[in-house]
Amino acid sequence: MFPWSRRSDAAPQADSAPRAPGDLRGQVCVVSGSTSGIGLALARAAASHGADVVLNGLGDPAEIERTRAELEASCGVRVRYHAADMARGDEVADMVAFARHQLGRLDILVNNAGIQHVEAVETFPSDKWEKILAINLSSVFYATRAAIPIMKAQGRGRIINVASAHGLVASPFKSAYVAAKHGVLGFTKTVALEVARDNITCNAICPGYVETPLVKQQIADQARTRGISKDKVVEDVMLAAQPTKKFVTTEELAGLFLYLVSDLGASANGASFSIDGGWTAQ
Ligand code: NAD
Numbered sequence: 001m002f003p004w005s006r007r008s009d010a011a012p013q014a015d016s017a018p019r020a021p022g023d024l025r026g027q028v029c030v031v032s033g034s035t036s037g038i039g040l041a042l043a044r045a046a047a048s049h050g051a052d053v054v055l056n057g058l059g060d061p062a063e064i065e066r067t068r069a070e071l072e073a074s075c076g077v078r079v080r081y082h083a084a085d086m087a088r089g090d091e092v093a094d095m096v097a098f099a100r101h102q103l104g105r106l107d108i109l110v111n112n113a114g115i116q117h118v119e120a121v122e123t124f125p126s127d128k129w130e131k132i133l134a135i136n137l138s139s140v141f142y143a144t145r146a147a148i149p150i151m152k153a154q155g156r157g158r159i160i161n162v163a164s165a166h167g168l169v170a171s172p173f174k175s176a177y178v179a180a181k182h183g184v185l186g187f188t189k190t191v192a193l194e195v196a197r198d199n200i201t202c203n204a205i206c207p208g209y210v211e212t213p214l215v216k217q218q219i220a221d222q223a224r225t226r227g228i229s230k231d232k233v234v235e236d237v238m239l240a241a242q243p244t245k246k247f248v249t250t251e252e253l254a255g256l257f258l259y260l261v262s263d264l265g266a267s268a269n270g271a272s273f274s275i276d277g278g279w280t281a282q
Pocket residue numbers: 032033034035036037038039056057058059084085086087112113114115135162163164165206207208209210211212213214215
């Protein structure tokens with residue numbers, strides 16, 4: 001738990017009353033792509049601060065069930081899993097409806113699922129392009145479209161889109177990913193304007209490199225594409241742009257997440273928050 005966000009032991013307040021930062025009791029949070037990496041870290045942050053959580057993502061069913069049960073037991077909240085494929089709009093919308101149906105409401109939507117493929121544009125496979133656009137961009141639309149009516153009816157909502165430094169700047173060989181993440185930032189701003197009077201905010205988090213399974217895979221892919229060692233990829237390619245020369249941690253992302261979902265984050269709307277060690281300051 002973050003020291004500045006320690007939740008009080010007082011009884012949960014009515015929905016309309018201001019809450020202490022970090023008090024997510026009684027709230028319901030859906031995190032797409034939360035079976036690993038950043039999504040799992042944000043789901044854990046939400047659960048450890050009292051929110052009921054819907055997990056989503058790919059993986060071995062037994063392992064996912066272990067994660068779900070562990071989160072539920074260690075945080076004392078309800079945790080459900082929905083297996084929606086983020087490449088399918090109908091399943092994405094069903095995941096949002098499931099949260100409301102199973103847990104009674106929906107307060108926080110984290111659009112986090114994402115995939116990557118690293119290849120020069122002239123040989124970039126069409127199916128990879130379509131899949132990256134579907135999972136990294138269109139799923140954000142489908143989930144948000146389904147969530148807003150629920151949030152409006154409740155009088156409050158928080159939508160957080162996990163974009164990337166690649167929503168702001170490009171790197172070679174990542175055309176689909178960069179296009180999708182730039183699209184996420186445009187979508188975030190548009191939604192923010194549409195819901196600004198409804199006590200709903202929509203923001204994007206733009207991490208630099210975080211060492212998760214997605215990045216470990218990229219290290220291997222880049223080493224192959226560029227014909228250099230994995231160590232060289234980390235040193236000269238990945239963290240070349242990250243002035244701190246350190247991977248961003250999921251705890252640092254969770255800190256921003258807890259701010260954005262709190263009442264203190266009410267005026268942060270339509271923004272993209274860089275947590276990239278200074279990468280996009282250059
Ligand atoms: P990860 O591979 O660890 O996790 C990705 C999650 O998405 C997993 O739970 C996976 O099962 C899920 N997923 C993938 N395809 C899916 C599908 N079709 N349907 C449902 N779920 C699916 O990756 P991560 O690094 O934690 O990335 C999470 C998000 O953060 C992505 O949007 C990524 O673009 C973004 N991001 C990551 C980094 C980084 O350095 N790791 C940096 C910037 C942005």
